[in-house]
Amino acid sequence: MEADIQWMRRALLLAGYGRGNVSPNPMVGCVIVHEGSIIGEGWHRQYGGPHAEVWAINDAESKGNAHLLPESTAYVTLEPCSHTGKTPPCADLIISKKLKKVIICNNDPNPLVSGRGIARMVEAGIEVEIGLLASEGLALNKRFFTAMGQKRPYVILKWAETADGFLGPETGDALRISGTLSNMRVHQWRTEEDAILIGYKTALMDNPRLNVRNWEGRDPVRVVLDRHLQLPATLHLFNKIQSTIVVNYLQESTLPDSPERYSVSSDPSYLKVNPGAGEIEQMLKGLLARKIQSVFVEGGAAVISAFLQTGLWDEIRRCQGPAVIGNGVKAPIATGVLRESEIVEKDLWTHYSRI
Ligand code: AOF
Numbered sequence: 001m002e003a004d005i006q007w008m009r010r011a012l013l014l015a016g017y018g019r020g021n022v023s024p025n026p027m028v029g030c031v032i033v034h035e036g037s038i039i040g041e042g043w044h045r046q047y048g049g050p051h052a053e054v055w056a057i058n059d060a061e062s063k064g065n066a067h068l069l070p071e072s073t074a075y076v077t078l079e080p081c082s083h084t085g086k087t088p089p090c091a092d093l094i095i096s097k098k099l100k101k102v103i104i105c106n107n108d109p110n111p112l113v114s115g116r117g118i119a120r121m122v123e124a125g126i127e128v129e130i131g132l133l134a135s136e137g138l139a140l141n142k143r144f145f146t147a148m149g150q151k152r153p154y155v156i157l158k159w160a161e162t163a164d165g166f167l168g169p170e171t172g173d174a175l176r177i178s179g180t181l182s183n184m185r186v187h188q189w190r191t192e193e194d195a196i197l198i199g200y201k202t203a204l205m206d207n208p209r210l211n212v213r214n215w216e217g218r219d220p221v222r223v224v225l226d227r228h229l230q231l232p233a234t235l236h237l238f239n240k241i242q243s244t245i246v247v248n249y250l251q252e253s254t255l256p257d258s259p260e261r262y263s264v265s266s267d268p269s270y271l272k273v274n275p276g277a278g279e280i281e282q283m284l285k286g287l288l289a290r291k292i293q294s295v296f297v298e299g300g301a302a303v304i305s306a307f308l309q310t311g312l313w314d315e316i317r318r319c320q321g322p323a324v325i326g327n328g329v330k331a332p333i334a335t336g337v338l339r340e341s342e343i344v345e346k347d348l349w350t351h352y353s354r355i
């Protein structure tokens with residue numbers, strides 16, 4: 001029904017307000033409707049905090065609408081949970097408040113839930129509908145669904161290249177390819193992912209901070225490939241303003257890993273991989289085990305190529321600047337490592353800014 005779509009769109013919009021704060025949990029929104037009016041709504045705001053349904057039911061109750069719940073429909077973007085995790089099961093809360101109907105966008109693939117939330121509500125006599133705006137829901141939580149389904153974080157490769165297809169000069173000297181607006185966008189993107197990853201050479205040559213400066217939001221965890229632990233501790237990357245994970249061949253961390261740990265300043269943590277073809281895969285598994293659900297790969301050329309070669313990537317964000325340099329390090333499409341046939345969808349946009 002048209003109205004159902006409208007309410008679910010609102011639930012999806014609210015879910016998105018959790019972006020950057022709820023990972024590794026999914027973004028979830030909930031709108032409770034009684035006779036064509038919203039009587040309560042909410043979203044999952046913070047990892048470890050109450051789920052969307054709790055906020056929405058509390059909202060309805062605090063506005064004096066508790067008595068209307070048994071005649072209302074809840075639009076929830078994800079199957080209400082059935083497990084006791086950091087919070088009690090949402091399906092049980094919905095049952096105890098006797099909601100009439102629940103409309104859901106996506107099933108929860110979490111093995112702790114996986115259909116049990118729905119089954120429990122149906123058993124209790126609640127009318128349940130599944131799959132409204134399902135593709136929008138999958139897109140919103142692409143990180144969560146990739147992590148659950150493929151047992152690895154969602155991978156975004158990002159690079160800037162010149163108009164003639166180079167990443168920069170062979171010498172490794174810095175070249176400003178992208179403009180101010182693109183830089184702001186990149187910093188916004190950094191706030192949206194759990195981790196930002198670079199290779200050894202980029203760390204050494206550019207000494208990047210990998211924090212968020214040109215946008216408002218949280219800093220991602222930094223991940224650096226330093227196979228033989230040779231990077232100097234004086235690099236910005238090792239300052240204790242953000243957490244850093246060092247992927248290497250020699251040593252594993254003994255410290256406990258959790259999202260809480262990664263949100264505080266601390267000594268670097270170590271992730272050991274075995275040398276060879278499976279390095280990227282091992283690293284991604286190790287990052288997922290450390291509750292990292294998405295990785296923003298910012299280079300350099302060797303690292304990007306390694307990801308492209310393994311096929312372990314989900315999205316590419318390529319910025320093409322106006323500079324022409326004639327020769328240098330070839331960008332991935334020019335090297336042939338990225339085949340046009342691998343691209344299922346291509347956005348074309350131009351970003352103009354005045355100097
Ligand atoms: C819901 N509503 O708003 C969210 C759900 O550790 P916990 O208790 O926070 O549980 C996290 C899991 O709960 C998460 O992996 C996912 O399966 C589900 N998330 N479920 O009913 C919500 N965020």
Ligand code: ZN
Nearest residue numbers: 051081089090
């Ligand atoms: Zn829940």
